[in-house]
Amino acid sequence: MSQTITVAHDIHRDDEGSKIGMWLFIFTELLLFAGLFIVYGVYRYLNPVAFHLAAEELNVTVGTLNTVILLCSSATMAMASTAIRMRKKALTLTLLGITLFIAFMFMVNKYFEWKGKFGHGIFPGSEDLLQLGHGDTLFFGLYFFMTGLHALHIIIGFILITIVAVRVNNNSLTSENPVLLDNSGLYWHLVDLIWIFLFPLFYLIA
Amino acid sequence: MENHNDSHIVPFKTYGIILAVLIVLTLISVAVTQIDLASLTVFTAILLASIKSGIVLVYFMHLKFDNLMMKIFVTAVFVLVALVMVVTFLDYNYR
Numbered sequence A: 001m002s003q004t005i006t007v008a009h010d011i012h013r014d015d016e017g018s019k020i021g022m023w024l025f026i027f028t029e030l031l032l033f034a035g036l037f038i039v040y041g042v043y044r045y046l047n048p049v050a051f052h053l054a055a056e057e058l059n060v061t062v063g064t065l066n067t068v069i070l071l072c073s074s075a076t077m078a079m080a081s082t083a084i085r086m087r088k089k090a091l092t093l094t095l096l097g098i099t100l101f102i103a104f105m106f107m108v109n110k111y112f113e114w115k116g117k118f119g120h121g122i123f124p125g126s127e128d129l130l131q132l133g134h135g136d137t138l139f140f141g142l143y144f145f146m147t148g149l150h151a152l153h154i155i156i157g158f159i160l161i162t163i164v165a166v167r168v169n170n171n172s173l174t175s176e177n178p179v180l181l182d183n184s185g186l187y188w189h190l191v192d193l194i195w196i197f198l199f200p201l202f203y204l205i206a
Numbered sequence B: 001m002e003n004h005n006d007s008h009i010v011p012f013k014t015y016g017i018i019l020a021v022l023i024v025l026t027l028i029s030v031a032v033t034q035i036d037l038a039s040l041t042v043f044t045a046i047l048l049a050s051i052k053s054g055i056v057l058v059y060f061m062h063l064k065f066d067n068l069m070m071k072i073f074v075t076a077v078f079v080l081v082a083l084v085m086v087v088t089f090l091d092y093n094y095r
Helices: A004-010 A015-046 A050-055 A062-083 A089-119 A127-132 A135-170 A179-204 B012-034 B040-060 B068-093
Strands: none
Touching: A004 A062, A015 A050, A015 A135, A015 A179, A050 A135, A062 A089, A062 A179, A062 B012, A062 B040, A089 A135, A127 A135, A135 A179, A179 B012, A179 B040, B012 B040
């Protein structure tokens, strides 16, 4: 009985457990995207010419820019984990702010990229796309679905990092309990990791 | 205290260097895929992406400083995913 009371007073927290839980979630995300990459690979194999021509429609410069800025945001997110441990609150908030700003810029780029495609009559189910043929429909279908799903992850990551920033600001997340920041970082790096594969598959291999 | 998070603190400089390496690798993969290497293009792009993702996993995702169990855990899952992909593509290639 006395043991129960001791436990109740010492608020139990298992950071290692939280981290393993986050990794398990990341594994499920990995399987989700791995399935899509396999679908992409198989359809590319079955429609090599159409995929080759369709990929040339995508702007390599915009893709490269988005890759570089996403890598930068991963670095600032990782640095935030260091800053919080050094008890530098202002620096942590600045780094989180930069990460959020870059995430926003990524979405702005994505918006203009998609808007351009829509302007050319290329969107799922469009007449122009149907006339281009089966392979192009598959390529752009996968392009919109996979980059769209990735963009959804960016939005979720944005919300998550915002919550972390608010908690750092009101001192409920400090160097004593940085696990939420670390796990949000893991999620953000996963988003980066997926983009590292999406970028060459859609933009570069043409 | 068990709760204390006294894991290794990675210096900012390390992340800076890693970021620079990742950007250079990105630019290399863009440059390499612009020149026509025929079937090697896909291979090179995937290889560079794999190296980049390895660096992200080890440094940004902190695996280098995690305990052995986490290292084995993550490596095993990534190897499994890679195997599933390789087997699928082998199947398609040799039908």
